[in-house]
Amino acid sequence: MTTGRPTEYSDDYVQQAEKLCRLGATDSEIADFFCVSTRTVYRWKLDHEDFCQALKAGKEEADARVERGLFQKATGFEYVEEQAFKVKLSATEERIEVVEVRRYAPTDTTAAIFWLKNRRPVQWRDKVETVHSGSIEVMTKEQRDAAVAAAALANS
Numbered sequence: 654m655t656t657g658r659p660t661e662y663s664d665d666y667v668q669q670a671e672k673l674c675r676l677g678a679t680d681s682e683i684a685d686f687f688c689v690s691t692r693t694v695y696r697w698k699l700d701h702e703d704f705c706q707a708l709k710a711g712k713e714e715a716d717a718r719v720e721r722g723l724f725q726k727a728t729g730f731e732y733v734e735e736q737a738f739k740v741k742l743s744a745t746e747e748r749i750e751v752v753e754v755r756r757y758a759p760t761d762t763t764a765a766i767f768w769l770k771n772r773r774p775v776q777w778r779d780k781v782e783t784v785h786s787g788s789i790e791v792m793t794k795e796q797r798d799a800a801v802a803a804a805a806l807a808n809s
Contacts, residue, residue, distance in 0.1 A: 674711025
C-alpha cells in the first residue's frame with residue numbers, strides 16, 4: 654500500500670530532463686522543475702528506463718564539457734574577445750569601434766595538478782606507500798623527497 658497521492662509521470666519528461674542535465678541540473682533541481690520530491694525522481698529512474706538513460710546522457714555531456722574546460726585551463730588556450738575602442742574623428746567628435754582581439758589564457762597550475770592527480774593518481778598523489786619487510790609506511794611527498802635526498806647523499 655502506497656501513501657500519498659501518486660505522481661503524474663509523462664513521457665515528455667524524458668527530453669526535458671535530458672536538456673536540464675546538459676545544462677548542469679542535479680536530481681534535486683530536476684525534482685524542483687517537475688514540482689516533485691527528489692525521491693520521486695529516483696523512483697522515476699527505476700520505473701522508466703528511458704528517463705534514467707536521458708539523465709545519464711545529459712549528465713555525461715555536461716561532465717565532458719567541464720572536463721574539456723579543465724583541460725584547457727590546465728594547458729592554456731587562445732580565445733577571441735570583443736573590445737571597444739574610442740576613435741577620435743575630430744576635436745569634438747568620436748565614435749566607438751568594436752574590434753576582435755585574440756587573447757591567450759596561460760596555464761593554470763592548480764588545474765594542471767588537479768587533472769594529473771585524478772588522471773595519474775599513482776604518479777601524482779601526495780601520500781606514497783612504501784613497503785618495508787611486510788609493513789606499510791605512509792609518507793608525505795615531502796618526507797619521501799627528503800628520504801631520497803638523504804639516500805643520494807649517503808651513496809655519494
